[in-house]
Amino acid sequence: MKFAEKLDLLMNITSTSNSVLARNISMDASFISRLRRGVRAPAKNVNYLQVMAAYFARNCRAEYQKTAIWETIKSSAKVQTQETTTMEELIHKWLREEDEDKANSIDKFLTGISHIQFKKNEPAAAVAMEKPDGKAFSEVEVFYGVEGKQNAVLAFLSLVLQSKKPQTLFLYSDEDMGWLSENRMFTSKWSNMLAQVIRNGNKIKIIHTVNRSLDEMLTAIKEWVPMYMTGSIEPYYYPRMRDGLFRRTLFIAPNTAALTSSSVGSRTENAANFLFTDKDTIKAVLGEFNDFLSNCRMLMRIFTPFSNDNYLALLAEFENEQSNAIVKTDSLTNITMPPNVVECILSRIKSPNREQLLSYQLTRIENFLSSLQKYYFTEVISLPEPEKILAGNVVVNFSDMLNDSLIFYKPEEYRQHLLNIIQLLKNYKNYHIHLTRDKHLEGSMLYIREDVGVLLGKTMPPSVVFAFNESNMTVAFWDYMNHLINEKSQSKMNRYRILAELEAMAAKL
Structure with a gap:
């Protein structure tokens, strides 16, 4: 169960409202509401979970309440109920249990994104418009079970x-x-046919199900990446919670056919799958889909070097949101680049919009410095070897989004950028650097603004950036990066040592 579901269950069992819980644990009722709806997730090692557990334990007086909580928690493989002596301790362990699978899912996803190879799909073989018995399809055909759904x-x-x-x-x-x-x-055949559908000029609007497990969600997105790169797919999601008991499938080609099915829970082995070619039925099913779509939101936007203007506009909008931020890339971030280095690098690109790009980047830097007055910005950096810098082999971050080809730092430009980071560390207490020497997640970028959204992408050509603002994914990636920083990087007490290391690197250039 997700934390929001656990909290909602405890509040329902004890008949506790948001305002009552907030008053008893000295927190804001709106924050309780966000926790309960899954808009926010508790950070690691927060104190209020213990206070919550004490409150719920005190208010579980009836035997039916204790039994309901005990039976629910007992099903968790991560809480050892036999080692727990009190109801308060039991609830506390349950509320704070860590979901390691979530971190593993994000690890696998980012690693997969960084190694994507855009292979040319084999042409899809033309499938005859016939049933296995050789007869033409009627206006309604029924297929049964899993194999039937595939067919x-x-x-x-x-x-x-x-x-x-x-x-x-x-x-x-x-x-x-x-x-x-x-x-x-089947998966290979399906993906090749779908790729051919897109190559034939068709577009797709897809509603993803975000209340699947994070692993299922990220795996589905990764599998769709090559097709997302075509710009032919618009992904959406339904933002409210659903219980997942009654489930539905709708595949519709308005001029051709509609495929529908339904099932209870995960029981699809005997489900009926209906293929319609009747125009009136297709129109009715499309109306059902559009009614659902009207309640959905865009799940993500996808950017490539061929859509850089849109990406820059999105990046500006993302950074204008006032929030704490964490960023990890394979190179130094452009937002910490000094203006003189920005000018030098942009002088080497062939774009006719060079002046607008310069103005855009200087505005980004100005807004960034202003935000440091109130919000913290943490940058995870892996420094290259000095020899690589001196040889001019360090890539400017996401430069292929601005140019036809990659741009590389000149040694003096990299040194000036490093010196600017050193000054930021000295002048702004909300600016933090975490140095890492491993190559964990090399080839990927992750930029998160707390409670705002996530930009993640593949850093080497062909670059691709995904922008999410779905709350559960934002929280998952935010928690993931905080865990990564706390586990692998230095504490803030080592600020002077980090400065010394950066200054030593600059001195070698």
């Missing part, structure tokens, strides 16, 4: 591939995804 999906895509006029496909499924991922042969 129905292939039939749906084959019909789309045979359509001569490009259209926008509408896809949604919160059913168990075993039908898609557990048969490699």
Whole structure:
């Protein structure tokens, strides 16, 4: 269970309102509401979880309340109930148990993103518009079970591939995804056919299910990355919680066919999957999808070097949000670059918008320095070897988003950038550096603003950046980076040692 679900359960069992809990643990009711809705997650080692546990333990007086909590917590593999002596201790352990799977999921995702190779998909074989018995499809066809769903999906895509006029496909499924991922042969065929659908000029609007496990969610996004790179897909999500009992699949090609199915929980083995080619039925199913879509939000935006203007606008909007921030890239961040170095680097690009880029970057730096007065900014840096800097082989961060090719630091430019970081450390108490010597997550960028959103991407060509503002993913990545910093990097007490190390590097250049 997620923390929000645990808190909601405890509050329902004890008939506790947000305001009552807030008053008893000396916190703001709006913060309790955000915790309860999953908009916020508790940071590590916070004190209020102990106070919460004490409150709930005191208010579980009836046997039915104690039994309900005990049975729920007992199902957790991470809380050893036999070692717990009091209800307060039991609840406290349950509320603060760490979800290591979440960190592992993010690790796998970022590693996968950094190693993506954009291979050319094999052309999808044309699938005849026929049933296995050789007869043409009628206006309604029924396919049963997991294998039936796979056959129905292939039939749906084959019909789309045979359509001569490009259209926008509408896809949604919160059913168990075993039908898609557990048969490699089918998965390969499905992905190749879908890629061919996009190459034929079709667009896709897809509603992702964000109340799946984080691992499922990130795996699904990673699998879709090559197709996202085409710019032909708009991903959405439904922002409210759902219980996941009754589940639905809707695949619609408005000019061609609609595929629908439903199931209870993860029970898809005997479910019926309906393929419609009747125009009135397709129109009705599309209306259902659009009603759902009207309640959804954009899940993420995807940027490549071919859409750099949009990326720069999004980056400016992201950084204008007043919030604490953590950033990790393979090179020094552009936001800490001194103005003279910005001018030197931009003088080497071929863009006719060079002056606008200079003005844009100087405004970013000005806003960054202003935000340091109130909010902290933490930068995770892995310094290259001095020989690599002196040889001019250090890439300017995301320079291919501004230029046709990568731009490299001149040794003096890198030294000036390093000296500027040293001055930031000396002049701004809210600016922090964490030096790391391992190559963990090399090839990826992660930039998070607390309670705002996440920018993550692949740093080497072809660069790609994903922008998320979905609250659960923002919290997950924020907690992940805080854990990474606390586990691998120096504490703030080592600020002077970090300064000394940076100054020693600058002296070698």
